Amino acid sequence: MNETIIETQVTYTIEYQGKFYIIEHVPARVCQETGEQYFDPETVEHIHEFIKGNPKPVRIIETPVFNYA
Template sequence: MFHCHVCGSKQSTDHFVDEVFFIEGKPTLVEHIPAKVCTRCGEKTFSKETTEKIRQLVQNKVGPDREVQMDVFVYG
């Protein structure tokens, strides 16, 4: 049963999301991650199995599927 740890809502929808993780200070994009998304606040939650698969992907010695360039802005 879903329970949002941010707003307390018990309602979510299943979505595929993209998320940027910082691995050793380097931004790493993981695309198409299955997630529960809170219908009230939009917080994304990943299952234990999904989290483990993400860990394995980013630690894979084979390398990423592709690389992207991104713009960086500093607020303030």
């Protein structure tokens, strides 16, 4: 298999202290064949520190939650 990795921006989701956060426009490397996303350790650390700082969101969305039955 010939993997093709591209540099792009993606949406990153994380759960922290019982809340879900969505961070848009996160730099990542993405495999075009599998969709697998790869992040630099510095990027992930920056996201974690950002969330811990309790930033003001650009918008808030509501989403349904389901149990897997």
